[in-house]
Amino acid sequence: MTPTVGELKVRAERARLNVLRMLTATRSGHLGGALSAIDIITALYLREMRVDPANPKDPQRDRFLLSAGHKAMGQYAVLAEAGFFPAEVLDTYGTFKSPLPGHPDMYKLPGVEANTGALGHGLPIACGMALGLRLDGSAARVYTVMGDGELPEGSNWEGASIASHHELGNLVAFIDVNGLQISGPTAKVMDMSPIGEKFAAFGWDVYDIDGNDMAQIVGLLESLPRTGAKPSAIVAHTVKAKGLSNLEGTVPSHYWKPTPEDLAAAKAEIEARIADLEGANA
Amino acid sequence: MIGDRHDPRKTFGAAVSEIAATDERIVILSADSGGSSGFGTFMKEHPERYFEFGIQEQGVTGVASGLATTGKIPVFCAIAPFVTLRNFEQFRNDLGYMRQNVKIVGRNGGFTYADLGSTHHSLEDYAVTRMIPGVTVLAPMDPDDMRGAVKAMLAHEGPVYMRIGNAPIPEIAEPAEFVIGKARLLREGSAVTVVTTGYVAADVLEAADALRTSGVDVELLGLGTAWPLDEEAILASAAKTGHVITVEEHYEVGGLGGAVAELLSGNAVAPLDRIAVPQSYVPTGPYAEIQQSLGLDAASLQRRIAELVATRKG
Numbered sequence: 001m002t003p004t005v006g007e008l009k010v011r012a013e014r015a016r017l018n019v020l021r022m023l024t025a026t027r028s029g030h031l032g033g034a035l036s037a038i039d040i041i042t043a044l045y046l047r048e049m050r051v052d053p054a055n056p057k058d059p060q061r062d063r064f065l066l067s068a069g070h071k072a073m074g075q076y077a078v079l080a081e082a083g084f085f086p087a088e089v090l091d092t093y094g095t096f097k098s099p100l101p102g103h104p105d106m107y108k109l110p111g112v113e114a115n116t117g118a119l120g121h122g123l124p125i126a127c128g129m130a131l132g133l134r135l136d137g138s139a140a141r142v143y144t145v146m147g148d149g150e151l152p153e154g155s156n157w158e159g160a161s162i163a164s165h166h167e168l169g170n171l172v173a174f175i176d177v178n179g180l181q182i183s184g185p186t187a188k189v190m191d192m193s194p195i196g197e198k199f200a201a202f203g204w205d206v207y208d209i210d211g212n213d214m215a216q217i218v219g220l221l222e223s224l225p226r227t228g229a230k231p232s233a234i235v236a237h238t239v240k241a242k243g244l245s246n247l248e249g250t251v252p253s254h255y256w257k258p259t260p261e262d263l264a265a266a267k268a269e270i271e272a273r274i275a276d277l278e279g280a281n282a
Numbered sequence: 283m284i285g286d287r288h289d290p291r292k293t294f295g296a297a298v299s300e301i302a303a304t305d306e307r308i309v310i311l312s313a314d315s316g317g318s319s320g321f322g323t324f325m326k327e328h329p330e331r332y333f334e335f336g337i338q339e340q341g342v343t344g345v346a347s348g349l350a351t352t353g354k355i356p357v358f359c360a361i362a363p364f365v366t367l368r369n370f371e372q373f374r375n376d377l378g379y380m381r382q383n384v385k386i387v388g389r390n391g392g393f394t395y396a397d398l399g400s401t402h403h404s405l406e407d408y409a410v411t412r413m414i415p416g417v418t419v420l421a422p423m424d425p426d427d428m429r430g431a432v433k434a435m436l437a438h439e440g441p442v443y444m445r446i447g448n449a450p451i452p453e454i455a456e457p458a459e460f461v462i463g464k465a466r467l468l469r470e471g472s473a474v475t476v477v478t479t480g481y482v483a484a485d486v487l488e489a490a491d492a493l494r495t496s497g498v499d500v501e502l503l504g505l506g507t508a509w510p511l512d513e514e515a516i517l518a519s520a521a522k523t524g525h526v527i528t529v530e531e532h533y534e535v536g537g538l539g540g541a542v543a544e545l546l547s548g549n550a551v552a553p554l555d556r557i558a559v560p561q562s563y564v565p566t567g568p569y570a571e572i573q574q575s576l577g578l579d580a581a582s583l584q585r586r587i588a589e590l591v592a593t594r595k596g
Contacts (some may be wrong), residue, residue, distance in 0.1 A: 106380065113351065115379045118371055124341040125376055128348020131333070136352060158341025166333065
């Protein structure tokens with residue numbers, strides 16, 4: 001039943017379609033980061049993590065925490081694809097009292113584990129989850145996706161020191177390095193490179209992958225040590241707005257305000273890719 | 283009645299440790315602050331539930347939130363400004379907004395860290411913590427009240443902030459059950475309602491008793507819960523005496539006086555005077571001398587309350 005890399009690629013594209021479906025309702029949202037991280041989130045929910053959409057509060061579940069909370073559409077899209085809630089709910093994105101606000105709310109949507117959005121909060125919370133699970137003797141793991149743009153927040157490095165000092169080997173942090181933030185290239189706004197070396201210096205095991213390459217994501221997750229004292233930092237090099245050729249690697253994709261024509265063109269591009277991928281999988 | 287004095291930190295730490303010894307959900311978090319918060323024994327007896335993080339309050343507050351999602355009851359005690367202001371956004375988002383069952387305890391509250399100066403004083407903590415929806419703010423008045431407050435805090439589901447002081451505090455009242463949100467009627471009177479909270483209650487009580495001896499019949503309400511207010515008790519007493527005075531070791535903006543002003547603004551049953559710390563960086567030096575310079579010691583309180591009563595009655 002474990003999905004293949006080819007199948008996961010299709011599911012990630014379907015999740016991209018879910019993002020477009022959300023934007024159809026509001027016509028504005030944090031697109032770029034949602035799409036740069038969506039392949040990672042797809043691999044986590046649909047293959048890597050032990051989670052059950054029918055029992056989203058199972059104490060033994062693996063946890064996923066979106067530290068870069070503005071990438072929420074990426075998480076919502078995958079939660080819908082994984083069956084945590086009916087796809088029709090996507091149409092409420094951004095509407096009054098929707099369970100899908102611009103930043104995730106753990107009390108509104110099954111599968112959401114924390115109220116993130118203020119940057120630099122996710123990693124310390126993830127550390128607390130990992131510590132609590134360890135205290136319970138649980139084998140569950142905690143996964144988080146951080147953004148490269150949030151790394152200047154000092155609380156991240158408090159979290160980095162905690163995870164290492166307290167030997168949270170059950171914690172896996174992806175850093176979605178899409179290289180762009182709202183004011184421009186992260187290297188120009190505040191250069192936090194070398195990111196991997198920083199985490200390594202804090203005592204983490206560090207890996208580098210192409211975070212939009214499903215085979216690399218899955219391959220790395222399979223090879224991660226299942227036990228051990230060191231937390232894992234995965235520096236995932238990605239492309240902002242990955243999958244929409246007109247927007248890839250552009251700053252305006254950070255917060256996109258599409259016209260109906262933009263959405264139709266984007267949908268056609270993704271559907272064509274799905275057809276190709278399904279053909280290849282057949 | 284002013285009884286034996288007890289160290290507030292040791293009293294607090296012992297009270298938590300006693301309950302934590304048998305409740306495995308309770309975990310103690312330290313930002314280089316555990317020993318000085320009264321957890322010296324607990325850390326030796328239960329090292330598996332005692333976690334040191336070094337000096338970093340934002341990270342620890344986030345960790346507390348994450349721990350609480352797994353059913354733990356984290357208790358994090360350190361110097362008051364560092365667990366309310368330094369980490370304010372974590373307090374608001376990770377504890378308040380996420381509705382986590384975490385207990386944050388600010389020790390050396392007010393200006394009890396007297397000579398260490400304004401960086402180590404905490405004269406905004408009631409204001410900032412009570413602004414966060416769902417947060418309960420406790421300020422026990424004496425050692426017995428503190429033991430009761432600890433028990434109630436650990437039994438309460440949801441984020442709690444508790445302020446404790448530094449210098450030994452005396453027993454000021456007969457032991458009574460601590461009920462979150464309930465005021466204690468420390469003295470019954472008819473001339474004026476004095477409302478106070480926290481460890482300053484001992485000085486306020488001394489002032490109130492001296493005033494009663496001199497013919498000013500003070501009714502004294504002691505709030506072990508600074509927020510939410512016991513509105514019923516305050517309004518009933520205010521209606522009876524026709525004059526309310528708040529006394530606190532906090533800035534005059536936003537604290538107990540501010541909260542009572544908000545209450546009375548919608549229920550104008552009595553005029554209100556607020557005795558608090560003026561909006562300034564207070565002098566450094568011995569605690570008692572700072573108190574005197576701000577008119578917050580028992581003798582000054584006696585004089586100021588008498589003056590306010592005379593002004594309002596005149």
